[in-house]
Amino acid sequence: MDPAQFFAASRLVIVAGKGGVGKTTVTAALARAAALSGLSTLIVEVEGKSGLASVFGREPLSYEEITLSPGGGPEGAADIRARTLTPDDALLEYLRDHGMSRISKRLASTGALDVVATAAPGIKDILILGKVKQLERAQAADLIVLDAPAAGHAITFLLAARALLDAVRVGPINTQAREVLDLLTDAERCQVMLVTLPEETPVNELVDTAYHLEDRVGVSLGPVVVNGLYSVIPGLDADPAAAADDASTSLRDGEANSLRAAADFRRHRMDLQREQVERLGAQLPLPQLQLPYLFNADLGPPELEQLARELLHGIVKLEGAHP
Ligand SMILES: Nc1ncnc2c1ncn2[C@@H]1O[C@H](COP(=O)(O)OP(=O)(O)OP(=O)(O)O)[C@@H](O)[C@H]1O
């Protein structure tokens, strides 16, 4: 499938998944892949501290939008912009836009939002998603990629609209929740891409999450991203015994044995990962995009580039006109 067509299928992509599986890394790689395909991209990070900007070699983000990576270059990439959203800022902005600046100042100074949030759970999520909806409507970029909150919060985040709609029957919160739900359930405007590691528990949780999101929120799911696959090291993994034997002509016995042990360990891990990938495919009928595990202490711009290219390769191999 043509990547430009893939990324143009819906203006908003929400990247979700269990804590630590690589949502932020995948968000960055998707944005870079979209930009390389010629789509201007806006990354929205929720509540800060995701580490997203550092993958681009930049300082942490703020509520003010910045250009993370300008367009151009030999491949004529589009630009990537980014910003953080917090419920407090989103509420203040909402009140300001609705002629309530004086109230908004008082709310900010008294911390009233926390009181409201305790009384009406989900309100913070709706404030965030309401702002995302506004960005989507304003066509803030060709593609908006939302790095959904961490640690199992992604489902409640997405369920918040439906819950609030049931709880609050009239008024601006109801309108806001309804409009957010309209966005989330419209496949032409929004899709969710779930991320997992090729390990037993994350795969189980991903399958549960996928069915929950489809049944209870009614969102459209894009391909699943399987992150952190060990890739074959030619020579070592293809024929580890030969590699160790070759090496042993120049290495002492102990070193050749360590090499053989390392190769065995990797092969074992790769087998386990392959089993999980197959199980995921059998339990969830969604296409997969696979990303390699990169052996670097910190992921920066060169690794981002590599992951973006891997995504593009995977997208080209996807079938069908729709992701
Ligand atoms: N393919 C990869 N290869 C190597 N390291 C990776 C890869 N993907 C992610 N990482 C590393 O794993 C850690 C977790 O990744 P990331 O922050 O993207 O996950 P997350 O799902 O956003 O986490 P959180 O739930 O805390 O927001 C980071 O240190 C990141 O650099």
Ligand SMILES: [Mg+2]
């Ligand atoms: Mg993150």
